[in-house]
Amino acid sequence: MKSIIKTESLTKVYNGKVLAVNHVNLEVEEGEIFGFLGPNGAGKTTTIKMLATLLKPTDGEALVAGFDVLKESNEVRKRIGIVFQDPALDSELTGRENLDFHARLYGLARSQRKKRISEVLELVDLVDKADTLVKNYSGGMRRRLEIARGLMHYPKVLFLDEPTLGLDPQTRRAIWDYIRKLNVEEEVTIFLTTHYMEEADYLCERVAIIDHGEILVTDKPSKLKRSIGRDLISICCLNSPRFLSALKEAEWIESLKIHNETITLGVRESEGKLPLLIGLALKNNVKIKSIDIRKPTLEDVFLYYTGRRIREEEVKGIDQFKVSRRFRRR
Numbered sequence: 001m002k003s004i005i006k007t008e009s010l011t012k013v014y015n016g017k018v019l020a021v022n023h024v025n026l027e028v029e030e031g032e033i034f035g036f037l038g039p040n041g042a043g044k045t046t047t048i049k050m051l052a053t054l055l056k057p058t059d060g061e062a063l064v065a066g067f068d069v070l071k072e073s074n075e076v077r078k079r080i081g082i083v084f085q086d087p088a089l090d091s092e093l094t095g096r097e098n099l100d101f102h103a104r105l106y107g108l109a110r111s112q113r114k115k116r117i118s119e120v121l122e123l124v125d126l127v128d129k130a131d132t133l134v135k136n137y138s139g140g141m142r143r144r145l146e147i148a149r150g151l152m153h154y155p156k157v158l159f160l161d162e163p164t165l166g167l168d169p170q171t172r173r174a175i176w177d178y179i180r181k182l183n184v185e186e187e188v189t190i191f192l193t194t195h196y197m198e199e200a201d202y203l204c205e206r207v208a209i210i211d212h213g214e215i216l217v218t219d220k221p222s223k224l225k226r227s228i229g230r231d232l233i234s235i236c237c238l239n240s241p242r243f244l245s246a247l248k249e250a251e252w253i254e255s256l257k258i259h260n261e262t263i264t265l266g267v268r269e270s271e272g273k274l275p276l277l278i279g280l281a282l283k284n285n286v287k288i289k290s291i292d293i294r295k296p297t298l299e300d301v302f303l304y305y306t307g308r309r310i311r312e313e314e315v316k317g318i319d320q321f322k323v324s325r326r327f328r329r330r
C-alpha cells in the first residue's frame, strides 16, 4: 500500500514554550480511515493544522498526497478537505449556498458545481434540506453539511477534527455511517481526530494514541486490544502490598495495572481464573468489593499506555506498575 501522509519528527512549539506536538512520526496509507486518538490538549488539532498547511511546523517534515506541506502548500491544499473542530458554516445561507460558496473559492466551473453539489448532498442525505437556512439545521445536519463541503473539490484526503463532538449518540452513529460511506464511495483517505474511544474503534483501520504531543502507540484497534491480554479481570478492593506481590508472582497474569482501588489483570483466558484469584485474596485477607471480567476496549488500551483514563483531567496519587511478560510495549 502507498502512504498518503507521512511525517518525520513533526514538531510544533507555540510561542517558544508550549510543546504541543513532539517529534511525531506518522504514516497513513491511501484509502484508510486513520484515527488520531487523544485527550484534550494532546496535540490533535495542532497536528491536523500542520498537515493541512494552516500552521507552520517548528521542526520536522510532512508529506501529504506526495507534496511537502511547507514547500508545496498550494499543491497540498488542492488535494485535501478539512472539517474543523469548531463549526465554520454561514448560518444565514442555505446548505446549497454554503456549498456553492466553497466551490467558487476552489474555482469549480458552474456546471461542475451544480453536479457536485447534488452528489455531496446525496452522500450525506441532505437533499431535502438543501434550500433551508443553515440556522434552522440541527447539530447533526450542520456536521453533515460541513463534511459535504469538505468533499466539494474531490479531495484525496479528508481531515475531520472531532467530527461528532457534542452530538447525541444516535446522531454520532449516523455520522459514522456517512464517514464510512464516503471513504468507500469517494475513495477518500480519512484522517480523523477523536477522544471517543468507541468512535475510533468502530471507524478506524488504524489508530495512533497521542498524549502530551507524543505518539504512544500506533496499530489496528484489534491488535492494540489484544496486546494487553485476551481478557481483562478488574478487581475492586483495598490495596494490600502482599496481595499485589502475590498477583505479580502469578504466572497466569500477563499484565497488571492499578488505578485507584481497581486492579486490572490481563490474562490469556479468563475461564477458570476466578477461583485462583479468590484463593489469593482469601490467603492475603483481602476483601473483594467487586470483580468484572471483560474483553479489552480501547479505553483499557489508553489506560494501559498512559496510566489514566481519557476523560480524567488529573489523577492524583495514582499508583501504577506494569508486569509485562509475553507482551511488551513497543
Ligand SMILES: Nc1ncnc2c1ncn2[C@@H]1O[C@H](COP(=O)(O)OP(=O)(O)OP(=O)(O)O)[C@@H](O)[C@H]1O
Residues within 6 Å of the ligand: 014, 015, 018, 019, 020, 038, 039, 040, 041, 042, 043, 044, 045, 046, 047, 085, 195
Ligand atoms: N494558538 C495556540 N497558542 C498557544 N498554545 C496553543 C495554541 N493552540 C493550542 N495550544 C496548546 O497546544 C496544546 C495542544 O493543543 P491542541 O489544540 O492541538 O490539542 P487537541 O488534542 O486538539 O485538544 P482538544 O481535544 O481539546 O481539541 C495544548 O496545550 C494547547 O493549550
Ligand SMILES: [Mg+2]
Residues within 6 Å of the ligand: 044, 045, 046, 085, 161
Ligand atoms: Mg482539538
